[in-house]
Amino acid sequence: MRHSLAGRAESLMQARLLAHLRDEGPLSRVQLADRLGVSRTTIAAEVTRLGDLGLAQEVGPAASRGGRRSTLVDLDPAIRFVGISIGATGMSVGLTDGRLQVVATRTVASDIRSGPEVVMATALEQARELMQAEGVEHALGAGVGVPGPVDFHRGVSVSPPIMPGWDGYPVRDAVARELGCPVVLDNDVNVLAAGEQHSGVARSARDFLFVKIGTGIGCGIVVDGELYRGVDGCAGDIGHIRVEEFGPTCACGNTGCLEAFSGGAALAREALAAARSGRSPVLAELLAKKGDLSAADIGIAVSRGDAQAVQLIRESGHRVGQVLASLVSFFNPGLIVIGGRVTGLGHALLAEIRGVIYRRSLPLATGNLPIVLSELGEEGGVIGAARMISGSVYAPYDGS
């Protein structure tokens, strides 16, 4: 038999009420009754129940619109979610309130290849320090994103090419045990897409693609406001689409993958080659100073007018644009958001991607298609991870 669990919604109506408060902020009882299509009396009763669960409360009279004043309802101000967004070379960990506004966040270096024990210990240490600093005894839930495929239902990583040691590691259960709260695990690209949907440029989009260009390349797919994961949970894995019959060998073992041409690791390799061959004086100077080069150094070289660096970005953007042009013809999205570390390379990359898509896709599909850079930065992953777990905590408890 089902029973209510403090801290989780008990019914679909409560879940819808909480989602409205999360996405729109404090609402009057009248507004909530309108949105849910029920009476104000029902709203009052549900808010009382949600108060007992520590989820929502009345916060005083609403602004008068003439006639009797309504009562304003808000999420409990003590609600805290943990958002953990793990990338290949660093992670962002943060705390949000019930409306997913970031209360505190930090970004630290971390190498995914150190394996799950080391990486997750760092993530949990950061989370605990933030909670302590903010006086948070108990988080209502935690969302975690990792840079590879996950089995969403089991909460484990599966055979991730750039993540040795992570295959089958029970990330979700490990975090749940340590933080003592419900946890959702997804791949980093879906998490970033959820962040864009909540507080980024995709706020009003129902059908959009979020393309992450970092060390790897992946795509979050949102259909009618919901993340689409595919039947095995690996939808959006566009980094391993072949763009050339023959080409550099990819970490996945195949040749000619998009990621092997345009991912951050490929760009760093190209930058090194350009520096060592003398084709790029600016990259050569950066290499001499730092001893190594990353994709971000190409951005620095571009800002200093280095023609070779601009060329590298153009070529990279061209390959990404080729793949996205196909996906636009297939999927006819309403918006494409480009994010990830490589967006530091900025408008040269975007211009090239846009050029290929607008030239190559069906005119009908690109007529009203904005292609924009993400503006969320590191916070995007924290907000997205928090949004994922909020969707689970605010959903009716189903006994699982």
Place this chain on the structure above:
Amino acid sequence: MRHSLAGRAESLMQARLLAHLRDEGPLSRVQLADRLGVSRTTIAAEVTRLGDLGLAQEVGPAASRGGRRSTLVDLDPAIRFVGISIGATGMSVGLTDGRLQVVATRTVASDIRSGPEVVMATALEQARELMQAEGVEHALGAGVGVPGPVDFHRGVSVSPPIMPGWDGYPVRDAVARELGCPVVLDNDVNVLAAGEQHSGVARSARDFLFVKIGTGIGCGIVVDGELYRGVDGCAGDIGHIRVEEFGPTCACGNTGCLEAFSGGAALAREALAAARSGRSPVLAELLAKKGDLSAADIGIAVSRGDAQAVQLIRESGHRVGQVLASLVSFFNPGLIVIGGRVTGLGHALLAEIRGVIYRRSLPLATGNLPIVLSELGEEGGVIGAARMISGSVYAPYDGS
């Protein structure tokens, strides 16, 4: 103010009840009460209302499961839908009952380039003849598929590359005026996908792709049991994805499109070249006999052991496979169904497509991915078109 209209469902509950009867056949009141989560008394009242609307009725006692016998409910046996599936070189027109079982159907030659007046006059003539032969005075609704992009909401064709004269033609309203019933218009690929979903190999699939290889090439996308049309209604237009930077010029004006390599028209062109150059003795003989060659002749040549014809099919399948491999990585579908006239080319084509997809896509995405040929044939379009209009007629009337 809303008012009920005879022949359309009045409420969401009625719509759900009708959809269960359409998809599962006659059900007892007890079964319907279970499926809809309401009482048997409510079901009885709704069935009475649906009887007044001429949509459903009680058909006698259900098989006993011990205890008091329940009453069996079925769709009204007089329900008839018209399904019109128009291709580039022919059309299928048919009548179905309320469960979308084909009652009568015929396929006639028809050139889409003759323009909408001529083609639609032929379609309506076929429909009227069928109705007369079957003693059907009034169809409950009609579904229409055309081989190009449509504005689904306005019910008109839009700038179809292979359909001169069709841009903006009000297909839906023209058919509705002539047949005096509600009409839904969609592109032929979506219509065929709906047919597969109702009574083809995709019956139990929630997320699948239906790929039509005919004169043109297109893809129907089903997400969680619903057709996904994209924000401008042109999702699935994969025929114009570029597979080669330089290549034959396509009807759309671009170069290197998939359709320009692997569509039926491209195959016929290649067959002609192989016949004239003497590379294929079998195709040369067919050309001498018929004066022209079509893609279907390649199938004949293959069945007679012609190596050049096998090679043509392999090359065509390879290009289709390349595009589908990318889409599998992106979309992670649970099933791919290959249909359209070119499936007459059969298993050589399928083998090549499968080979490329299984070799090139992410292993996680292909582990449980069946890739199969459609088995519905010409009836698929009739059933799909009928399914589309049934979805609208069985849905609650919204005043539009």
